[in-house]
Amino acid sequence: MPAQVIVTVDVVLLTLKDERLQVALMKRPQDPFKGELALPGGYVHAEDDADVAAAAYRVLRDKMKLRPPYLEQLGSFSGARRDPRGWSISVCHLALVTPDVIADTHWFPADKLPRLAFDHASLVAAAATRVRNKSSYSALPAYLLPETFTLSELQTIYSQVLGEALEKSSFRRKLRDLDFLEEIPGAFKGGKQRPAQLYRLKGMAVFDRTI
Amino acid sequence: MPAQVIVTVDVVLLTLKDERLQVALMKRPQDPFKGELALPGGYVHAEDDADVAAAAYRVLRDKMKLRPPYLEQLGSFSGARRDPRGWSISVCHLALVTPDVIADTHWFPADKLPRLAFDHASLVAAAATRVRNKSSYSALPAYLLPETFTLSELQTIYSQVLGEALEKSSFRRKLRDLDFLEEIPGAFKGGKQRPAQLYRLKGMAVFDRTI
DNA sequence: GAATATAGTTGCACATTGCCACTATTTGTG
DNA sequence: CACAAATAGTGGCAATGTGCAACTATATTC
Numbered sequence: 001m002p003a004q005v006i007v008t009v010d011v012v013l014l015t016l017k018d019e020r021l022q023v024a025l026m027k028r029p030q031d032p033f034k035g036e037l038a039l040p041g042g043y044v045h046a047e048d049d050a051d052v053a054a055a056a057y058r059v060l061r062d063k064m065k066l067r068p069p070y071l072e073q074l075g076s077f078s079g080a081r082r083d084p085r086g087w088s089i090s091v092c093h094l095a096l097v098t099p100d101v102i103a104d105t106h107w108f109p110a111d112k113l114p115r116l117a118f119d120h121a122s123l124v125a126a127a128a129t130r131v132r133n134k135s136s137y138s139a140l141p142a143y144l145l146p147e148t149f150t151l152s153e154l155q156t157i158y159s160q161v162l163g164e165a166l167e168k169s170s171f172r173r174k175l176r177d178l179d180f181l182e183e184i185p186g187a188f189k190g191g192k193q194r195p196a197q198l199y200r201l202k203g204m205a206v207f208d209r210t211i
Numbered sequence: 212m213p214a215q216v217i218v219t220v221d222v223v224l225l226t227l228k229d230e231r232l233q234v235a236l237m238k239r240p241q242d243p244f245k246g247e248l249a250l251p252g253g254y255v256h257a258e259d260d261a262d263v264a265a266a267a268y269r270v271l272r273d274k275m276k277l278r279p280p281y282l283e284q285l286g287s288f289s290g291a292r293r294d295p296r297g298w299s300i301s302v303c304h305l306a307l308v309t310p311d312v313i314a315d316t317h318w319f320p321a322d323k324l325p326r327l328a329f330d331h332a333s334l335v336a337a338a339a340t341r342v343r344n345k346s347s348y349s350a351l352p353a354y355l356l357p358e359t360f361t362l363s364e365l366q367t368i369y370s371q372v373l374g375e376a377l378e379k380s381s382f383r384r385k386l387r388d389l390d391f392l393e394e395i396p397g398a399f400k401g402g403k404q405r406p407a408q409l410y411r412l413k414g415m416a417v418f419d420r421t422i
Numbered sequence: 423g424a425a426t427a428t429a430g431t432t433g434c435a436c437a438t439t440g441c442c443a444c445t446a447t448t449t450g451t452g
Numbered sequence: 453c454a455c456a457a458a459t460a461g462t463g464g465c466a467a468t469g470t471g472c473a474a475c476t477a478t479a480t481t482c
Contacts, residue, residue, distance in 0.1 A: 002256055003258055007216045007300060045214070046291070051289040076263060078255075078263045086257070089218060089263065089300075167442095169439095169441075169442085169462080169463085170441080172462090173439085191459070192448080192458075193449065194447040194448045194460050195459095197460085361429085363428075363429070378471060378472065378473095379429090379430085380472075384470085385470090402428070404429075405429050405478040405479040406478080407428080
């Protein structure tokens with residue numbers, strides 16, 4: 001029989017606010033690291049959770065009162081030293097939401113973090129890197145927007161995630177080629193100028209290059 | 212206190228043999244699934260293992276007598292039903308080796324698997340997909356060759372992993388651009404014709420697009 | 423020394439991308 | 453009611469990248 005291992009899930013919940021990626025952090029209500037900032041997370045409940053993804057959804061439901069439109073497994077972080085209670089493994093997940101859904105959570109810039117509990121700073125860094133990389137070949141950033149959006153809005157989001165200016169014409173051509181959007185017939189978003197066509201994601205819009 | 216979770220590592224050890232990806236499988240010496248084919252794996256030893264990667268290396272050392280030149284974490288597979296002993300999580304790793312190093316292991320085509328224990332068929336499928344995807348933009352297949360190799364040998368390997376013919380000229384141009392090889396000055400491999408320049412990987416030759 | 427087999431390079435047609443100018447449709451203003 | 457302003461959306465072309473094939477280079481064999 002092997003010695004006891006602590007099994008947890010943590011979630012890097014990201015959104016785009018003030019033109020940059022921000023992560024949801026909570027003050028830990030109890031030891032270890034009581035009072036310090038940490039990712040939402042918790043033990044895996046073998047009785048309740050179908051798998052670790054279900055545990056991640058449960059944590060978000062209980063602690064953040066939301067169900068994200070996008071969630072994927074990022075990887076497992078393990079070792080004797082990352083949790084003072086003992087040898088632990090955290091299966092880290094990455095989730096994306098729109099910023100408007102949740103007004104009452106505390107957001108922090110993913111690239112300018114305060115001191116975090118455990119090894120959570122590494123998990124946030126890994127998640128931000130993953131989002132940026134995956135954004136260059138997938139529809140991932142669309143999950144940072146409401147379900148319907150204009151191409152200009154989408155371009156702005158991509159540009160902020162990738163941290164670089166994007167050409168309108170090339171961007172739209174690429175979207176056409178990749179073919180993961182669908183036009184919503186007759187739906188437009190009118191600002192004070194010419195109204196823009198609304199789009200939404202087709203099913204299966206995020207390709208997984210890794211697993 | 213949460214209910215007990217079984218924490219294991221499994222390794223999808225891949226090589227290229229008979230022009231296709233093959234995976235190392237072992238007959239399980241004990242229950243569960245006694246006598247059936249399975250991936251090399253085992254419990255995480257909290258006393259000995261620095262982290263799950265160390266556990267994966269230990270498993271390969273103990274069960275396969277080797278240390279692979281390449282190993283990465285693939286992902287965690289979890290749930291109540293995958294192991295009859297109870298709710299379990301397996302942190303699956305992917306490792307690559309040259310086929311010649313290990314003559315006494317049993318290899319099976321990754322795309323034509325026999326019946327496997329646990330959910331190991333899914334793990335092998337995930338690993339094979341990852342290797343193929345990652346091969347299109349990284350030096351990964353080079354780990355399926357000895358430390359030094361010719362460009363023609365490398366091209367053959369890439370072509371077999373990707374399952375498609377590759378143009379010699381375009382292939383070499385891409386290698387030059389990506390710049391992860393270094394020429395070994397004065398080292399040639401002579402067949403019965405013109406000898407070929409030998410190369411080896413520079414450090415950090417595999418980019419991780421994901422973590 | 424000519425045939426042959428593999429290593430390695432060069433040049434060009436074709437496809438893809440980045441860039442910029444153009445048209446289209448709305449609101450606001452005299 | 454014309455026209456300026458602002459954003460949406462398209463089209464065309466130069467520059468860059470890729471696929472393909474012919475070419476040169478260097479070894480062995482007979």
